[in-house]
Amino acid sequence: MHVLVVHNRYSSAQPSGENRVVDEEVKLLRAAGHRVEVFERRSDDIAARSLLAKAAVPLLVPWNPAVRSELATLLRTERPDVVHVHNVFPLLSPAVIAACADAGVPVVATLHNYTQVCPPGTLHRDGRPCYECVGSKAALPAIRHGCYRDSRLATVPLAVSLAVNRRRWWSGVERFLCISAAQRDVLVRSGMPPERLTVKHNFVPDPGARRSGDGEHVLYLGRLAEAKGVRLLMTAWDQITASGGVGVPLVIAGAGPLEPEVTAWAAGRDDVRYVGLYDPAQCRQAVARSVAVVAPSMALETFGLVVAEAMAANVPAVAARHGSFVELVEEGVTGSLHQPGDAASLASCLRRITAEPARNQEMGQAARLRYEQGFSPAVGLERLMDEYRAAIAGRPGGGDSPRPAGEPSTGSRWGHRASRNGGSR
Template sequence: MRVIVAHNRYREAQPSGENTIVDQEIGQLEAAGVEVLPFLRSSDEIARFSGTDKALLPLSPIYAPRAQQELSRLITEHRPDVLHLHNPYPLLSPWVVRTAHKHRVPVVQTVHNYRQVCSSGLYFRDGRICQDCRGRALGVPAIVHRCYRGSRAQSALMATTLAVHRPTWRSVDRYIALTSGIANHLRDYGIPDDRIVVKPNAIPDPGPPPPLGDGFLFFGRLSPEKGVGLLLDAWRRHPDGALGPLRIAGDGELRPLAEEAAAQRADVEFLGPLDRAGVAAALRSAAVVLTVPTWHDVLPTVVIEALAAGRPVLGTALGGIPYLIGADEPAVAAGSALSTGEAGWLVPADPAALAAALPTARAAAASLAPHARARYQRTFHPDVVTGQLLDIYAKM
């Protein structure tokens, strides 16, 4: 089988889990015997553009003529079975779908965000969930609020791009929804069920889990939508030391908040940004991983990393988290905001609810730990996920 993998890489200065997932998926496909033809561009290329190319850049999300020419040559030379698209912006354009179809090549797209509808791709604005552009022919609210790169002009171009390419997106042959939440987003957009397949990302197997450590671990970007402020508000509702240690790892605009908490309380430790070995060590030291975004986070990879390490997850009931921990239909105790899934617990994005759930999660961590590892092996192991992807390609 021969597959073109098309992806516009995000800037290296902007850490991207999506870039990492695409790289890993290419490696997994090649290991399975697939001939992968990478059709990759990087937003870092923009800095080297000529003056003319930079002037034309705002139009590239709509059409990107050079990308279409290069893709046509690649298809003509190699005759692929499938084109698998990830992020098309800004240098590829959704027009690659039309180019592939012109050559009778079917298109699969993995949906990593909400950018069929939302100019920022996040459904999040001004510190709150925002879906003001749903159902609109043109995303005027995105323009008014400068949702794309903080620019009204660029937001107008992106909103126009989304309007122009509504027929393009509806012509994609098969959508890969990373979670059931993304599948619902696609249905709401008008994609029929028979063109949607739920297939999550995979991460490499770290091996048998070590014994549980103690306390809680939060690791990820320290930004408002990731919920570190929500977490610290909930944590302060318990006496110092009552829950064991809270370790916070990562970097971002709210780093001073984490540093201040570590300075004020003996049970909070700020680890700073960690490399892969550092993350593995932090997971070994913890009993429960906290993933508490205040937006509909599509597929926080930290949850899969926690499950692979045999650590249950306490998360907010938003975005892809219910699916990840096996709680699309969670069991809810009477009179409680806390619900339980196969590999963790869910709460509303509310500090009181999170504070009430912390002792429960700590007490029950050992009982859910084996289920966390089992869910990883059954749902997120590379062998399982690659098999699903090959099956999707074979049915095109």
């Protein structure tokens, strides 16, 4: 199959799970013999722009006409079977959907967050879940609260894009791939067309390194931010320490706005180590040496890569009992779930999961089996191809089987789709 992947890469200043997912999917498809091209923009490139060009970036968030023209030309030349859209913020914009309509190519879009119903995509504000913009056509609450970067001005382009492009997304994308059932439920309740929303969990590569013994530490691996539950974890760990500890230290790996606070909190302690950012190899080794991986997020996570990575390494997880974590972690079988936002509940789960090494190893083995059945590359490839075929079959004239690799396109299979969708902004 011939696939064109569309993605605006996030800044390299922070590790991006979404960038990793896109890269791994491209690698997976190519390894399976499919032809994959990538149409991308990089947020890193904004820094090199002139002052005037930087100032114009917010204007491109709702609509980038140059991208529409460039992509439409590429599609007419290359004639892919399907376009797979990931992130379009801030440099691509929903103009990519119109470009696909112009060229008459079916579109699949992975929804990595909640940007279809929430301008910053988090459904989280002031330390708690927020649904004020869900079902709101104008997303005015987000502007009022300055939900993106705590700035009303910075939030405006996102809110405008959501309002003016909602119907274009919903009519122009054949298959929306939700990365958890919890995410799909929220989007269906928001009014998105349920027949176009399907669940396709992220996959994670087999890490190679797996835990063989009891483990050496409890590991937090992720962004150091309030919404990720870092302050909650610090409070819970202080409670654990006050009651005698659990026999292993807490290792915190990552970076983010709370880094100074975490550094100061960990300083001089034997039961806590803050190690900064790990590279991918260090991450794999740290996970494989863990008694448990902890994911105490306050926000409704759409997936939770670190939990799936722990499962792949024979390691159970302690996670918040909401969002996608409920799908990933089975209480007492592959890990433990704590009450969201409750430090005492989190501390209790961490005590239990570290108290019985034999039981912990049983959970780790069950977690590995869950990974193999639900989040392995083989499963990920099968689900991805199913969705591509469904998108192709869902278009007029799309009942034809995808052409064999290397067979030239005639361009006729999708030629009439542009007239159906208008091809206009």
